[in-house]
Amino acid sequence: MRLALLCLCAAACGGSAKVEPPLPAPPGLVLRGVKLVDGRTVDLIIGGDGRLAAGPPPVGARTLDLTGMWVVPAFIDSHVHLAYLPAENDLLSGGVAAAVDLAAPIPFLARLQDGRLGALRLLAAGPMLTAPNGYPLASWGKDGYGFPCADARCAAEAVAELERRGARVIKLAITKPPVLDDASLIAAVDAAHQRHMKVAAHALGDADARRAAMAGADVLAHTPVAPLQPATLAAWRGRAVISTLVAFGAEPAALANLGALRAGGVIVLYGTDLGNSQTKRIDGEELAKLVEAGLDGLAVLEAGTRVPAAYWGFADLGSLEPGKEASLLVLDKNPQVDPLTLARPARVMIRGEWR
Numbered sequence: 001m002r003l004a005l006l007c008l009c010a011a012a013c014g015g016s017a018k019v020e021p022p023l024p025a026p027p028g029l030v031l032r033g034v035k036l037v038d039g040r041t042v043d044l045i046i047g048g049d050g051r052l053a054a055g056p057p058p059v060g061a062r063t064l065d066l067t068g069m070w071v072v073p074a075f076i077d078s079h080v081h082l083a084y085l086p087a088e089n090d091l092l093s094g095g096v097a098a099a100v101d102l103a104a105p106i107p108f109l110a111r112l113q114d115g116r117l118g119a120l121r122l123l124a125a126g127p128m129l130t131a132p133n134g135y136p137l138a139s140w141g142k143d144g145y146g147f148p149c150a151d152a153r154c155a156a157e158a159v160a161e162l163e164r165r166g167a168r169v170i171k172l173a174i175t176k177p178p179v180l181d182d183a184s185l186i187a188a189v190d191a192a193h194q195r196h197m198k199v200a201a202h203a204l205g206d207a208d209a210r211r212a213a214m215a216g217a218d219v220l221a222h223t224p225v226a227p228l229q230p231a232t233l234a235a236w237r238g239r240a241v242i243s244t245l246v247a248f249g250a251e252p253a254a255l256a257n258l259g260a261l262r263a264g265g266v267i268v269l270y271g272t273d274l275g276n277s278q279t280k281r282i283d284g285e286e287l288a289k290l291v292e293a294g295l296d297g298l299a300v301l302e303a304g305t306r307v308p309a310a311y312w313g314f315a316d317l318g319s320l321e322p323g324k325e326a327s328l329l330v331l332d333k334n335p336q337v338d339p340l341t342l343a344r345p346a347r348v349m350i351r352g353e354w355r
């Protein structure tokens with residue numbers, strides 16, 4: 001034994017140019033016999049790099065028999081506030097692999113590294129653009145959650161500044177006065193689009209939502225709570241809405257708006273407004289309200305996975321194909337039949353690690 005150790009040391013330590021041998025990658029894992037929502041039953045292969053792999057399994061891979069269980073991609077929450085309510089680790093263990101942070105003070109942006117806050121993939125807006133003393137500076141957001149601008153030039157420069165600081169999406173407050181004028185809204189949207197950033201609008205009323213569309217905003221940060229007129233619904237066709245139903249009481253008018261927006265060709269993205277809401281995981285109440293608004297089980301699943309992955313550019317999330325991150329939920333029921341099962345996964349894996 002001593003001889004063997006000596007030999008190892010001689011082999012590893014000898015020579016003047018000491019080169020550490022590369023660590024062997026972990027051998028990987030096979031999830032055997034899982035059901036997918038496309039009807040297939042498969043063995044899912046997870047490589048040592050935390051990504052899904054095509055077969056055959058790596059030599060030495062462990063096998064976990066999950067026969068009869070369902071596996072779906074981990075979720076994306078398209079509206080959170082992690083500076084206001086730090087919950088990134090809770091989100092990960094609750095089945096959320098990525099999120100979009102739609103208002104935080106500028107220093108929060110410096111905490112992101114390679115588009116991640118810890119292990120959570122995150123797209124962040126930094127402070128929302130607003131008028132001096134506008135929403136949310138006079139209320140919950142006085143500590144840097146709003147970026148005040150009095151004119152179009154300031155609005156355009158603010159977008160450039162936020163991008164320099166690390167913002168990858170822009171948020172506009174369009175609500176009761178004081179509020180940005182049309183020229184400022186348009187200048188902000190143009191500056192964001194020049195930089196390939198999407199623009200989310202906080203607009204809860206009908207006229208505000210129509211202004212947001214006219215200025216060129218891409219996505220409603222919330223389902224508006226006041227009844228939307230046909231012209232507003234038409235103006236949003238082909239754009240997107242983030243649900244956040246529970247955070248605003250999930251009143252009948254909001255549920256009707258979400259159904260009408262969706263019927264009119266608006267993309268629906270699951271989002272909770274975490275910080276305003278307090279559920280630090282996939283929110284079963286939000287899923288239930290999506291069902292009430294008319295989404296079936298598959299549509300609910302897609303609003304939290306495939307659709308936001310494509311919309312926000314989380315290219316390695318949202319589906320279970322070889323090469324994508326092994327970020328997934330193991331479920332004991334078919335989420336197409338019982339979408340609320342998504343909020344109580346039996347297991348959660350993020351980037352190849354059980355959480």
Ligand SMILES: [Zn+2]
Pocket residue numbers: 079080081102103273276
């Ligand atoms: Zn919010």
